[in-house]
Amino acid sequence: MAITNAIPALWSAKILTQFQEATIFAGLANREYEGEAKGGNTVNITGIEPIAIKDYKAAGRTTTADEVTDTGIDLLIDQEKSFDFFVDDIDAAQAKPNLMSAYTKSAADGLAEDTDKFLSSLLIAEGTAVTAGAPATDGATAWNVIRDLKKAMMKSSIPADQRVFVANAEFAALLDENDSKLMKANESATTAGLRNASYGKLLTFDSYSSENLPETTKPQIVAWHRSALAYASQIEKTEAMRAQNKFADRLRGLHVYGGKVIRPNAVFHWTAA
Template sequence: MSVQNFIPTIWSARLNESFKKNLVYGNIVNTDYEGEIKGQGSTVKINSIGAVTIGTYDKAAGIGNPQELDSSQTNLIIDQAKFYNFTVDDVDAAQANVDLLSGGIVEASYGLANVVDQYIAGFYTEVKAENTIGNDTTPIVPSSATAYDLLVDLGVILDENDVPEGDRFVVVPAFFYGLLVKDPRYTKDANVMRTGFVGSIDNMSVYKSNNVPNTTGAKYKIIAGHKSAISFAGQVDSVEAYRPEKQFSDAIKGLQVYGAKCIKPEAIAVLTVNKS
């Protein structure tokens, strides 16, 4: 649709941007291998080293032959590619006193980030069965009295898996956050209520997102874990400005490639909840 429909007698000097979700899933992954990708179809091979055996020393028997270390390898494949391609007609640009191309780039960049956010959120499926609370058949229905405790229970699962205390996270939907706000254990910190900062619960940084996976407003998948669990690699592969052959207009197209891999499934836990 041309922006002709938006040409009034007087043009505003401000663009009316759309409402945007808070994008948070990009904050809960690591990008340790991002510098090693080379476009769509690239594969990053990630090596892991097995545990080292600790023995009891006997000066008579000595320490024996050295242990040969075990290693394993997993592949992070850059198999996702998303693009944008939009144009602004010369006539429209001449009548506007705002930079429509720059505004379009802002919207396109957000759109790409939102797609990536949802992609990362989908990695809840990598969780081990024993690291789950509730499921699609019997989802938990939280209340203001239980929401806080359910997050603590997720933290306990991480504790039992020897997941490091630092860099832990949990991402909750808006309704669940609303239940936390009603719990005095959460609201005792005045900064939480004044700024909307979610803070931390049981050493987990708590994020709020409308991209929490769900099925028609039910079976929300609340993911808790450690930042090392999921590796993400992505790059803007190309951004080009050009003049379409059959139009008097300026156009911009861009391509982003990316991929992710859950390399430590034991470091994530998932709570399935329904609204009351």
């Protein structure tokens, strides 16, 4: 259907686009296994079992070799999402901006947001729920929940580097409530694409906020080591063509991806009751 609001009026040189949630989780995932991610493929990830440490002296200063063992984890590329739209030639002719580019960006943003929601749901589903010392009801108790997440990390011997957490708007609002020193986004050591959503470094965590977490009405926060979440993605097909039965340009694309929590012991989360 044509964009009828454009006829016969002149279009503005600017396009009003919809706000979409900034993507966070895909940028914080482990993508070293990506390779050739195509629909239906499986990425095989090999893990190793820890080597036993023995008391050499107690064994009479003799030693025997152990057989090494490994574990296998499958990262299934089982998510397939598409977009398909056309822009009528008449609409495009009246619009000074490039409508096709604007709608293509909208499709890309939508695919990225879909991925973020998928990954955040995986973390919540497969991680460990932490019982906080007290519910998070203000800035101080929200800080203590982060402290309890850090404690859980330490108890599981999770390395201090590459720890991250993402909080939803309800939890982030508690951090914003009392202590402005938490809001040092300009000092965060992050990439430019994530900086606007960053709270900087808090209690060993690189910290972020996002509304792509599953819970949107109660405070929720998830913390993990970046190696714990594997993600593989590819835009498998993009096709530009002329639409049938219309004077219009058509664009469609297919995004295939998969994600898996490959270190569940390195993922912890808390959600308000």
